[in-house]
Amino acid sequence: MLTLLNLLSAVALLVWGTHIVRTGIMRVYGADLRRVLSRSVEKKPMAFLAGIGVTALVQSSNATTLLVTSFVAQNLVSLTPALVVVLGADVGTAIMARVLTFDLSWLSPLFIFFGVVFFLSRKQTRVGQMGRAAIGLGLILLALQLIVTAARPITQASGVQVLFSTLTGDTLLDALIGAVFAIISYSSLAAVLITATLTAAGVISFKVALCLVIGANLGSGLLAMINASGSNAAGKRVALGSLLFKLIGSIAVLPFVDFIAELLDRLPVNDEELVIFFHVFYNLARCLIMVPFAAPMARLCQRMISDDAEHQAHLKPRHLDKSALDTPALALVNAARETLRMGDVLEQMLESFSRVVRGELRESHRVRQLDDDVDVLYTAIKLYLARMPREDLAEEDARRWAEIIEMALNLEQAGDIIERMSGDVADKSLQARRAFSAEGLEELNTLQEQVLNNLRLSLSVFLSHDITSAKRLRRAKHRFRILIRRFSHSHVERLHLNNVQSIETSSLHLGLLGDMKRLNSLFCAVAYTVLDQPDDEREVD
Numbered sequence: 001m002l003t004l005l006n007l008l009s010a011v012a013l014l015v016w017g018t019h020i021v022r023t024g025i026m027r028v029y030g031a032d033l034r035r036v037l038s039r040s041v042e043k044k045p046m047a048f049l050a051g052i053g054v055t056a057l058v059q060s061s062n063a064t065t066l067l068v069t070s071f072v073a074q075n076l077v078s079l080t081p082a083l084v085v086v087l088g089a090d091v092g093t094a095i096m097a098r099v100l101t102f103d104l105s106w107l108s109p110l111f112i113f114f115g116v117v118f119f120l121s122r123k124q125t126r127v128g129q130m131g132r133a134a135i136g137l138g139l140i141l142l143a144l145q146l147i148v149t150a151a152r153p154i155t156q157a158s159g160v161q162v163l164f165s166t167l168t169g170d171t172l173l174d175a176l177i178g179a180v181f182a183i184i185s186y187s188s189l190a191a192v193l194i195t196a197t198l199t200a201a202g203v204i205s206f207k208v209a210l211c212l213v214i215g216a217n218l219g220s221g222l223l224a225m226i227n228a229s230g231s232n233a234a235g236k237r238v239a240l241g242s243l244l245f246k247l248i249g250s251i252a253v254l255p256f257v258d259f260i261a262e263l264l265d266r267l268p269v270n271d272e273e274l275v276i277f278f279h280v281f282y283n284l285a286r287c288l289i290m291v292p293f294a295a296p297m298a299r300l301c302q303r304m305i306s307d308d309a310e311h312q313a314h315l316k317p318r319h320l321d322k323s324a325l326d327t328p329a330l331a332l333v334n335a336a337r338e339t340l341r342m343g344d345v346l347e348q349m350l351e352s353f354s355r356v357v358r359g360e361l362r363e364s365h366r367v368r369q370l371d372d373d374v375d376v377l378y379t380a381i382k383l384y385l386a387r388m389p390r391e392d393l394a395e396e397d398a399r400r401w402a403e404i405i406e407m408a409l410n411l412e413q414a415g416d417i418i419e420r421m422s423g424d425v426a427d428k429s430l431q432a433r434r435a436f437s438a439e440g441l442e443e444l445n446t447l448q449e450q451v452l453n454n455l456r457l458s459l460s461v462f463l464s465h466d467i468t469s470a471k472r473l474r475r476a477k478h479r480f481r482i483l484i485r486r487f488s489h490s491h492v493e494r495l496h497l498n499n500v501q502s503i504e505t506s507s508l509h510l511g512l513l514g515d516m517k518r519l520n521s522l523f524c525a526v527a528y529t530v531l532d533q534p535d536d537e538r539e540v541d
Contacts, residue, residue, distance in 0.1 A: 010146035011190045017139030024133030044291055047081045051088020056096055061089035065224060065238060072234040079234070079298040083241045087287040087294070090217075090242075094283035097189045098276055105145055111138030125394065147193055171254050174208050178215020183223050191216035192279050200272035207261040209275050214250050214257075217283065221246040237301040244297060249286035317341075317380040325387055328397045332388075335381055335404050336463065342377045342411045343459040345370050349418045350452045356422050357436070357444055367422040374415035381408045403529055407462050410522040417522075421515050428508045437494060437501040440509055443487045447516045450480055451523070458523040461530055470530040477524035484517050 055064045068082040111134045118131030182191040192213055199209040221243035228239035253260070264274050290297075319337040324330040349370045355363040385405055393401060429436065436444065454476050461469045491509055494502040502509070 007147065007150035007194075010143050010150050011185045013139055013146065014143035014190055015186050017136045017143055020136030020139065021133050024129045024131075024136060044081070044084050044294070047084040048088040048091075048287070048291060051085040051090075052092035052095070055089040055092030061086070061093040061220070064089040064092070065242065069228070069235040069238045072238055079237055079241070079301065080295045082238050083245070083294045083297055084291055086238060086242045087245065087290055090246075090283050091287050093189070094280045097192060098280050105141065108138045108141035108145070111135065111141070113138075144193065147190060147197075171211055171257055174211035175215035175218065175250060175254060178212035179219035179222060180215075181212065182216040182219030183226075186223065188216045188220040191219065192275070196272045196275040199275050200270065205261075206265055206271050206274065207257055209271070210257050210261055210278055211254070213275060213279050214253060214282065217279075218243075218246050218250050233305050236305050237298075240305060241294075241297050241301045244300070245286070245290045249282075249290070253282065253286075317377055317384075320380055320384045322384075322387075325384075328388060328393055331384070332397060332400050332404065335385055335408075336400075338377060338381050338384075339404055339408045339411065340459055340463060342374055342381075342408060342415075343455060343462075345373050345377070346411055346414055346418070346455060347452065349374075349415060349422075350448060350455065353418055353422050353425075354445065354448045356425050357441065357448070359435075361426055364422045364426040367419055371415045371419040374412055378408050378412040381405075403462070403526070406529065407526055410525055414519050414522045417515050417519055421512055424508055424511065429505060434504040434508075435501055436505050436509065437499055439494065440491065440502060440505065443490065444509075444512060447480075447483065447487070447513070450476075450483065451516055451519050454480065454520055455523045458526050462526045465530050467530065470527040473524050473527040474531065477520060477527070480520045481517065484513055488513055 051064055051068075055061050065086050068077065068085045072079055072082050115131040115134030115136075115138060119128050119135060120131075122128040122131070178191060178195070181194075182188045185191050185194075195204075195209050195212045195216070198204045199206060204212070221239075224239045225236075225243050228235045260278075264278065267274065269277070317338050318341065319334045321331075321334050324334055349367055352363045352367045352370065356367065382405065385401060388401065428434065435441075454473065457469065457473050457476065460466070461473055488510065491502060491506070491513075495506060
């Protein structure tokens, strides 16, 4: 029992080490890897090589698949080149499986030691994140040693030998067991490595080992489908295409397993090495043959998985890519883009409010709908940023994190104010049949246009961090306050002249002036955030 627990813990350590490597590499080179993938999809050979290279770095074909899936989901990459990249990722993970099975045990303590030193001493820097990746590599090498060590006593147990001795003839059953094995171990690499160990110990025949390897590759495709079950239609199509490619490869090669086993058995290489080599060359041959069929496979996947129902599509965030959370710089950019989208919705709210003031009552309903959109986007941004622990962020990223959440909060509060303003005008003016005076209406329109201009300028400052624009926005805030004061005095003057319309709408008019002043303050707050930055960051901007 203890030996079995040791084996399971070694497999878990392998999965965890892969995760750490992926996290470290993505945080340092995530933006570059995405750029490489996005630029390499135009030609199939480059897309295939990009899949191999990226997977070799992040040590996980699933991570590469997630990156490509995010591109497909955002309509940045079509499904066909994405499937080519995934095929390259399968080859990349097979090649790395061969590299990691070399005797690199002496590297494991070095990677772990120096990785811990760099990570703990410079955690929030690129060097610290490379230390994280080094820790992961060391854990992977250590896990591979532990898997081999733990598997050997198990192979000598009589019960295990009896169990595996039943795998002697049924090719499909053997492949199915290999697929289940890969799913349970959450790693095709672990399944292939244990299969090689069982073969070397003579527990299973070489033919059965080949069937288990083919099944393990199929199991990794099933695992990708399981992971993509909660994704959108685009993500499911990428995973489905990968699974179908692996299924076709399995069906094509399984009938010839006897012949392949006899052919490979003649080579002057031990069975353990042959299992690993077969794993590499099987994936290489399968993927190269499948590359020309990426386009037909993409069409088939599109027929099998229909587009998501786009009910209330405007309520859904577009840019909050979960796969980018391992790369804080990219995740912050995504959150900033979604915050700018909130600003676009607020522009529509202000324009609709302007029409409400001019007497279009039905526009007040649209203002309420748009405010619901703002609330949905704000909630999505807030939850997205909450998944990024600030203590793991570099100082600059932590500051940007705070700026985004503050800007999103200000925009959400502004949306509530505009909705209340629209409701007040609809209830106290339009439905009560109390019209603003001509002068008062002109003043409100002037203020609304100025608020809209300041909103647009604030979004520009939020995006660019331009010091000149920030100072301009700060001056605009002071001018707006002077304008509010002047219009307030003008309103009181109209009351002194007994203007009936001004008297009837006085409370509403002054309330709107106060609300617009608060709106303008919320929009202009970003100027002070930018201007309060340290001098060294201003020089960079």
